Amino acid sequence: xxxxxxxxxxxxxxxxxxxxxxxxxxxxxxxxxxxxxxxxxxxxxxxxxxxxxxxxxxxxxxxxxxxxxxxxxxxxxxxxxxxxxxxxxxxxxxxxxxxxxxxxxxxxxxxxxxxxxxxxxxxxxxx
Amino acid sequence: xxxxxxxxxxxxxxxxxxxxxxxxxxxxxxxxxxxxxxxxxxxxxxxxxxxxxxxxxxxxxxxxxxxxxxxxxxxxxxxxxxxxxxxxxxxxxxxxxxxxxxxxxxxxxxxxxxxxxxxxxxxxxxxxxxxxxxxxxxxxxxxxxxxxxxxxxxxxxxxxxxxxxxxxxxxxxxxxxxxxxxxxxxxxxxxxxxxxxxxxxxxxxxxxxxxxxxxxxxxxxxxxxxxxxxxxxxxxxxxxxxxxxxxxxxxxxxxx
Numbered sequence: 001x002x003x004x005x006x007x008x009x010x011x012x013x014x015x016x017x018x019x020x021x022x023x024x025x026x027x028x029x030x031x032x033x034x035x036x037x038x039x040x041x042x043x044x045x046x047x048x049x050x051x052x053x054x055x056x057x058x059x060x061x062x063x064x065x066x067x068x069x070x071x072x073x074x075x076x077x078x079x080x081x082x083x084x085x086x087x088x089x090x091x092x093x094x095x096x097x098x099x100x101x102x103x104x105x106x107x108x109x110x111x112x113x114x115x116x117x118x119x120x121x122x123x124x125x126x127x
Numbered sequence: 128x129x130x131x132x133x134x135x136x137x138x139x140x141x142x143x144x145x146x147x148x149x150x151x152x153x154x155x156x157x158x159x160x161x162x163x164x165x166x167x168x169x170x171x172x173x174x175x176x177x178x179x180x181x182x183x184x185x186x187x188x189x190x191x192x193x194x195x196x197x198x199x200x201x202x203x204x205x206x207x208x209x210x211x212x213x214x215x216x217x218x219x220x221x222x223x224x225x226x227x228x229x230x231x232x233x234x235x236x237x238x239x240x241x242x243x244x245x246x247x248x249x250x251x252x253x254x255x256x257x258x259x260x261x262x263x264x265x266x267x268x269x270x271x272x273x274x275x276x277x278x279x280x281x282x283x284x285x286x287x288x289x290x291x292x293x294x295x296x297x298x299x300x301x302x303x304x305x306x307x308x309x310x311x312x313x314x315x316x317x318x319x320x321x322x323x324x325x326x327x328x329x330x331x332x333x334x335x336x337x338x339x340x341x342x343x344x345x346x347x348x349x350x351x352x353x354x355x356x357x358x359x360x361x362x363x364x365x366x367x368x369x370x371x372x373x374x375x376x377x378x379x380x381x382x383x
Contacts, residue, residue, distance in 0.1 A: 065275060072329065089309065121310075122308065
């Protein structure tokens with residue numbers, strides 16, 4: 001190899017810079033952790049199993065949206081027979097009253113910006 | 128013996144169990160937030176009747192407009208070019224142009240009547256919508272809007288012969304004095320109009336304007352229900368509709 005004396009140190013420096021985020025996190029002791037989500041105070045049970053809701057809440061909300069707006073079908077019957085109004089601001093935020101600590105914390109961490117709040121109003125104020 | 132002591136205790140025990148069970152079911156149906164509210168008002172052909180005489184008697188009154196615009200987060204942009212409106216007042220001769228003539232009594236010629244979306248039986252706006260963001264609900268005739276789907280092409284605005292639809296040229300949020308969290312706002316680039324308070328009917332409430340009118344000049348009812356007050360008024364009074372010659376079959380009636 002020609003110029004190995006320059007290329008090899010150059011590659012080492014490049015790899016060091018490219019992997020900087022990884023070893024910086026390791027060195028500073030902060031391991032990658034999912035954000036802590038605030039649990040509602042007034043209820044212990046969501047409209048469906050928590051793991052399912054964590055994974056599929058966007059599909060649930062899309063289905064609720066279509067059924068409520070387009071078919072005027074506003075009542076959701078949970079697997080255990082409890083009945084809920086299909087409403088983001090009424091039902092979801094009725095329990096998860098801290099939108100900032102429930103919705104936003106995770107959405108910010110994942111860098112997603114769902115457009116729900118462009119129209120739907122957080123009863124506690126804020127965007 | 129056909130009905131002994133044993134049988135009596137069996138039956139009374141079962142009855143007590145049943146009563147307790149019903150109470151438990153009733154309680155568990157209530158003990159979580161977000162349960163369904165009120166039983167919905169259902170009709171097969173909703174219509175609005177405006178008593179023109181009563182409404183004209185209170186020219187300065189805009190309680191219905193305020194109630195509607197508050198309930199639906201309608202912005203006041205303070206600029207007729209950008210204006211968003213669900214109910215508003217038009218001069219009599221413009222609201223009902225077929226009724227205009229040079230000898231109109233002053234009360235009518237100078238009066239302004241309430242207008243809103245006519246929730247036509249044959250709505251031209253829904254036919255032109257490319258995304259089916261607006262459609263006539265077949266169950267009760269309400270011309271619905273799905274703001275999630277509206278792409279802001281404004282074909283419906285061009286198609287509506289009554290000017291009942293408004294476009295959000297700007298972000299409406301800064302122009303809403305008090306946001307009601309129970310109803311969404313809209314975003315820039317979305318069309319909106321009166322929805323016959325479809326969200327209130329679902330909770331068993333009459334439209335906000337009807338409830339707000341101190342003169343009871345607005346009557347909301349199901350025209351397919353022969354016993355309704357609306358049907359009774361149509362049978363006993365003369366009713367006009369806006370631009371009936373267009374064949375849109377508007378369902379807002381003006382009682383004169």
